[in-house]
Amino acid sequence: DDATPRPVTVRLATPEATAAFGARLGARLRAGDLLVLAGDLGAGKTTLTRGLAEGLGVRGPVTSPTFVIARVHPTLRGGPPLVHVDAYRIGSLAELDDLDLDASTEEAVTVVEWGRGLVEELAGERLEVDLVRPHGTLPGSGASADEGTSEVPVEAREVTLRGIGGRWAGVLTGLAEPDRSTS
Ligand code: ADP
Ligand code: MG
Numbered sequence: 001d002d003a004t005p006r007p008v009t010v011r012l013a014t015p016e017a018t019a020a021f022g023a024r025l026g027a028r029l030r031a032g033d034l035l036v037l038a039g040d041l042g043a044g045k046t047t048l049t050r051g052l053a054e055g056l057g058v059r060g061p062v063t064s065p066t067f068v069i070a071r072v073h074p075t076l077r078g079g080p081p082l083v084h085v086d087a088y089r090i091g092s093l094a095e096l097d098d099l100d101l102d103a104s105t106e107e108a109v110t111v112v113e114w115g116r117g118l119v120e121e122l123a124g125e126r127l128e129v130d131l132v133r134p135h136g137t138l139p140g141s142g143a144s145a146d147e148g149t150s151e152v153p154v155e156a157r158e159v160t161l162r163g164i165g166g167r168w169a170g171v172l173t174g175l176a177e178p179d180r181s182t183s
Contacts, residue, residue, distance in 0.1 A: 004162070005169040010176045011134075012157040018044045018131075021159065022051020028171045029056060029109045031080035036115040039131030044157045045113050048131065053082050056109060064113075069095075072102045081108045088114040125165030134158050 012018045029035075029052070037045045046064050053062045057075040065071045065086045073082040081103045112119055119126055134156065163172055 004164060005172050007160050007162045008172045008176050009158060009160045012044070012159055014156075015044070015047050018047045018157055018159075019051035019054070022048040022053075023055035024051075025161075025171075025175060026052035026055020026109075028175070029080075031107050031109065032105070033109045033167070034105065034119065034126040035109070035111045035129055036119050036126055037111060037113045037129045037131065038116050040133075043131035043133060044159075045131055048129070048159070049082075049084055049111055049113070052109070052111060053084075056080070056082050058082050070099055070101055072108070083108040083110045085110065085112040086114060087112050087118050090118070092118060125167050127168055127171070128162040128164065130160045130162075132158050132160075 010021060012021055035052070037048065039045050046062070050062045053073055057077045057079050058073040058081075059076055060073065062071075062073060062082075062084065065084050066088065069087075069090060070083060070085040073084065075081055083101060083103055083105065116128075161168075161172060161175070163169065
C-alpha cells in the first residue's frame with residue numbers, strides 16, 4: 001500500500017515537550033512498526049526516543065546505543081519491546097539480523113537513528129521522523145502563548161513526521177492537536 005498521509009509538523013518548545021510528544025506517539029505504536037529518526041547531533045533524537053519508550057511502557061533508562069548498535073528495551077503491560085538502533089556505523093540494516101537481538105522487528109517497535117538510506121531496503125512501511133532546530137526562534141518572535149506559562153522559548157525544535165504506507169494515517173490523525181502551532 002503506497003498510501004501516504006500528509007506530513008505532520010509540530011513545534012516542540014522544550015526538551016519536556018519533545019519527550020511528551022514522543023510519549024504520545026509511542027502510546028499509538030504497535031509491534032512491527034518502524035521509525036526512522038533523522039536530525040543533526042543535538043536535534044533531540046534521543047530525547048524523543050525516551051518519550052517513545054515512556055509511551056510504550058519501557059521501564060528503565062534509555063541511553064544512546066552508539067557503541068552497541070542496538071538495544072532491546074522490554075516493556076511493562078506486555079506491550080511490544082522497543083528496539084533502539086544507532087545505524088551510524090553499520091552499512092546495512094541486514095546486519096541487525098547478525099546481532100542476535102532478543103526481539104525480531106516483527107514483534108518489536110523499532111526506532112533507528114541515522115537510518116536514512118538504510119531502512120528503505122528493509123521496509124516499505126515506515127514513519128520518517130525529522131528533527132530540526134528552526135532558525136530565528138527569539139523571545140517575543142511570535143511563539144504561541146501556552147496557557148499556564150509565561151516562558152518564551154529561546155531555542156526550540158520542530159519535528160516532521162512522514163508516514164510511508166497505509167499504516168500511518170491513523171497514527172498521525174490528531175497527534176499534533178495538543179501542541180498545534182500556527183507555523
Ligand atoms: P540527539 O540524540 O539528536 O543528538 P538529544 O536528544 O541528545 O539529541 O538532545 C540534545 C539536547 O537538546 C538535549 O540537551 C535536549 O534536552 C535538548 N532538547 C531536546 N528537545 C528540545 C526542545 N524541543 N527544545 C530545546 N531543547 C531541546
Ligand atoms: Mg542521540
